[in-house]
Amino acid sequence: MKIMIVDDSRAMRMIVRRTLRNAGYEQHPIVEASNGREALQLIRETSPDLVLADWNMPEMSGIELITTLRSEGNPVKFGFITTEGSQERTAMALGEGALFLIAKPFTVEDFKLKMGGLLG
Amino acid sequence: MTELPSPQLLATLVSGVTDTMFGMSFNLSDEGKELPREEPPVWHRVVLPISGQWPLTVAIASDSQGANVLAHTMFSCPVDEVDGGMVNDALSELVNIIAGQVKGAMSDLQQTLGLPLVVDSIAAPAGKWRAATLKNDASHVVIWVAIIDRAV
Numbered sequence: 529m530k531i532m533i534v535d536d537s538r539a540m541r542m543i544v545r546r547t548l549r550n551a552g553y554e555q556h557p558i559v560e561a562s563n564g565r566e567a568l569q570l571i572r573e574t575s576p577d578l579v580l581a582d583w584n585m586p587e588m589s590g591i592e593l594i595t596t597l598r599s600e601g602n603p604v605k606f607g608f609i610t611t612e613g614s615q616e617r618t619a620m621a622l623g624e625g626a627l628f629l630i631a632k633p634f635t636v637e638d639f640k641l642k643m644g645g646l647l648g
Numbered sequence: 649m650t651e652l653p654s655p656q657l658l659a660t661l662v663s664g665v666t667d668t669m670f671g672m673s674f675n676l677s678d679e680g681k682e683l684p685r686e687e688p689p690v691w692h693r694v695v696l697p698i699s700g701q702w703p704l705t706v707a708i709a710s711d712s713q714g715a716n717v718l719a720h721t722m723f724s725c726p727v728d729e730v731d732g733g734m735v736n737d738a739l740s741e742l743v744n745i746i747a748g749q750v751k752g753a754m755s756d757l758q759q760t761l762g763l764p765l766v767v768d769s770i771a772a773p774a775g776k777w778r779a780a781t782l783k784n785d786a787s788h789v790v791i792w793v794a795i796i797d798r799a800v
Contacts, residue, residue, distance in 0.1 A: 536763075537741040538734070539722040543669060546724060584744070584761055611748030611761060632745045633668035 529647060530574070532559045534567040534581035534590065535609070540632075544580060544609060551639040553647045564588025568596060571604060578646060583610035583617070594624050605646060609634065652704075653753055655780035658793050661749040662708075662782055665742065666791075670721045674782035674791060691792075693767050694739040696747045700759030705796040706747040707770055708739060714789035715739060740764035750795055774798070 531548065533541050541560050548554065559574055561567035565588040567581065581590035588596075594606050606626045610617070613631025621629045628642040653661070659676035667673040692715040698704040710718060719738040720727045743764050751757050779794035 537737055537744070539719070539738045539741045542723050584763065586763060611744055612751065613748075614752070632748065633665045635668060 529577040530557050530559065532561060532567060532570065532574075532576040532579045532581075534561045534564065534579060534585070534593065536562050536582065536585045538562075540582070540609075547634065547636055547639050550636045551643070553639075553643070556647060564590060564593035564596075567593055571597065571602065576604060578605045578607070578643075580607050580609050583608055583612065583621075591620065591624060594621075594626060598625050607642065650754075652776060652778045652795050652797060653750060655778055657753060658750070658778060658780045658795065659782050661753060662746055662780075662791060662793050665745050665749060666784075669745070672718075672721060672784055672787070672789070674784050674789075676780055677783045677790075678781035692735055692739055693770055694736070694743045694764050695767055695770065696743045696764045697762035698747060698751060698757070698759050699762055700757075702757070702759065703798055704759070705798065706743055706750055707792075707794045707796060708743045708746060709770070709792045710739065711790060714787075714791065717787050717789050718742065718791075736766045740766065746793065770794075 533544050535541050545558060559570060559576060561570050563585045581593055583590040590608055590610065597604060608621050608626055608629040609632065610629065611632050613629060618629045630638050630642055656676060659674065663674040690712045691709045693707065693709040695705050695707045698706065715735045716727055716730045719730045719734045722738045723734055747761050751761065776797035777794055779792065782791045
């Protein structure tokens with residue numbers, strides 16, 4: 529399963545990679561994008577199986593990314609890894625078709641809990 | 649919560665973030681309002697606006713040595729491979745997560761987190777503000793964190 533990490537922070541993309549590895553998902557290939565617009569292009573070109581996106585990014589936010597994808601009929605599995613994990617924000621994410629929202633700071637257990645069923 | 653978080657709460661929020669994300673905890677060492685000094689050691693500073701009815705700014709700073717250790721820890725790379733871009737990126741992500749925690753602690757704050765901004769200096773705020781200086785004893789990393797009652 530190909531995973532795309534979308535975050536404007538290189539450090540956070542590195543931490544997400546490390547957490548995926550520590551959660552036991554190291555066998556999955558990973559591609560990265562630094563904002564929603566770059567991710568949109570890469571998703572069209574590389575068809576990842578799961579997108580893990582930050583919410584608050586320059587150029588195009590995570591919520592704009594999933595809204596655009598769904599408007600194009602793209603059903604790619606999508607999860608948010610973001611700073612704000614309020615009920616309202618989670619409801620908004622799920623309402624747009626995301627499968628889960630993981631709030632930063634997160635743990636390996638958070639990843640296993642939210643992604644175990646997807647990544648095995 | 650309609651008050652700005654106390655220095656102790658700021659310290660708890662920051663340490664919770666760093667401990668969870670990369671296993672580095674911090675203790676509150678100073679509740680004073682002293683700003684990071686302008687003279688050496690060089691301080692790296694990042695601010696993040698929380699916009700809305702009550703404009704706020706969350707700021708963090710760390711001296712060069714501390715910022716390099718933070719970046720090396722977050723990037724999982726040797727300290728001598730850390731460059732200025734990595735330091736700015738690491739501190740920007742830290743202030744982003746810390747601002748989210750501050751907003752969560754101020755439970756009635758229905759406002760929007762902005763994007764982090766690297767700045768050369770932070771002027772002494774005219775309005776209300778709270779600050780804390782935190783230390784990690786093992787690595788001697790110092791983080792200064794503040795929440796300021798206005799947009800910077």
